[in-house]
Amino acid sequence: MPELPDVEGFRRVLSEHTGKPIRAVRVRDPGVLRGISARRLAGALRGHRFERPRRHGKWLIAPAGEPVLLLHFGMTGSLSWHSPGEPWHRHDRVAWRFDDGELRFRDMRKLQGIRLAGDEAQAERVLAGLGPDAREVSRRRFGELLSRRRGRLKSVLTDQAVLAGLGNLLADEICWRARIDPRRAAADLDEAERDTLYGAMRRVLRESVKAGRVPPRGTWLTGARDEPHAPCPRCGTPLSSRRIAGRTTVWCPRCQPR
DNA sequence: CGTCACTCCTGCTCGC
DNA sequence: TGCGAGCAGGAGTGAC
Numbered sequence: 001m002p003e004l005p006d007v008e009g010f011r012r013v014l015s016e017h018t019g020k021p022i023r024a025v026r027v028r029d030p031g032v033l034r035g036i037s038a039r040r041l042a043g044a045l046r047g048h049r050f051e052r053p054r055r056h057g058k059w060l061i062a063p064a065g066e067p068v069l070l071l072h073f074g075m076t077g078s079l080s081w082h083s084p085g086e087p088w089h090r091h092d093r094v095a096w097r098f099d100d101g102e103l104r105f106r107d108m109r110k111l112q113g114i115r116l117a118g119d120e121a122q123a124e125r126v127l128a129g130l131g132p133d134a135r136e137v138s139r140r141r142f143g144e145l146l147s148r149r150r151g152r153l154k155s156v157l158t159d160q161a162v163l164a165g166l167g168n169l170l171a172d173e174i175c176w177r178a179r180i181d182p183r184r185a186a187a188d189l190d191e192a193e194r195d196t197l198y199g200a201m202r203r204v205l206r207e208s209v210k211a212g213r214v215p216p217r218g219t220w221l222t223g224a225r226d227e228p229h230a231p232c233p234r235c236g237t238p239l240s241s242r243r244i245a246g247r248t249t250v251w252c253p254r255c256q257p258r
Numbered sequence: 259c260g261t262c263a264c265t266c267c268t269g270c271t272c273g274c
Numbered sequence: 275t276g277c278g279a280g281c282a283g284g285a286g287t288g289a290c
Binding site: 001002003006058072073074075076077109111112158160167168169170171172213214222247248 | 281282283284285
């Protein structure tokens with residue numbers, strides 16, 4: 001599930017619980033820990049308080065004094081608040097306990113997970129390979145990034161080293177809104193098309209961040225993409241679908257001509 | 259560089 | 275009812 005808007009939602013959840021001492025860290029499944037043991041994670045955070053969390057792409061970055069907690073939710077992760085004594089969900093992997101409840105990292109597939117950086121400099125090293133955040137990038141920089149890449153538009157938009165935050169659904173949604181075929185070479189777009197794409201990205205992100213996820217509503221491609229050959233929500237033409245760079249890609253052959 | 263195949267995981271749906 | 279295949283909003287690695 002998580003793309004930029006979802007992670008932004010998790011950031012808001014965490015930001016409601018800053019400034020309170022972490023009483024305990026419970027690791028129910030160490031399978032989500034990356035490069036740190038349960039014991040060290042708990043030892044490093046117990047008694048600390050989360051400060052204002054930030055987000056870069058699909059990473060949630062949570063400083064807690066010196067150490068910095070880094071969360072990546074993969075395809076099935078989430079962060080949620082729970083009252084004391086609420087029973088575990090079977091995919092709850094880690095919990096940070098406070099006096100009035102706990103934050104839980106829930107993740108069915110454990111494709112990504114939890115890291116702990118010793119300080120901000122180390123945290124920055126973890127994030128060093130990422131491109132600019134999709135919500136922060138300027139129109140101009142966005143255009144430069146696209147024109148300098150050789151791959152297809154779809155691959156470029158979802159490449160975190162180019163632009164951080166867009167996933168499979170958002171990339172398709174943005175191309176659909178901009179009426180541009182995701183199979184086209186990114187470098188072949190002209191300036192007007194890049195601008196249209198940028199505008200579509202801004203709108204899609206603004207609306208989905210407000211909702212805390214990619215809204216599967218009727219006016220969005222996302223609401224139609226699961227049904228094979230479902231009608232395009234805009235023109236009714238049956239949608240096309242193909243795998244590009246290993247990911248299922250959906251587009252409208254009429255709205256998004258080659 | 260780019261793309262593909264494979265890998266890490268778990269669960270659901272579909273077809274036989 | 276059971277079982278295997280294929281797929282899922284992510285991403286790293288190595289081969290070509």
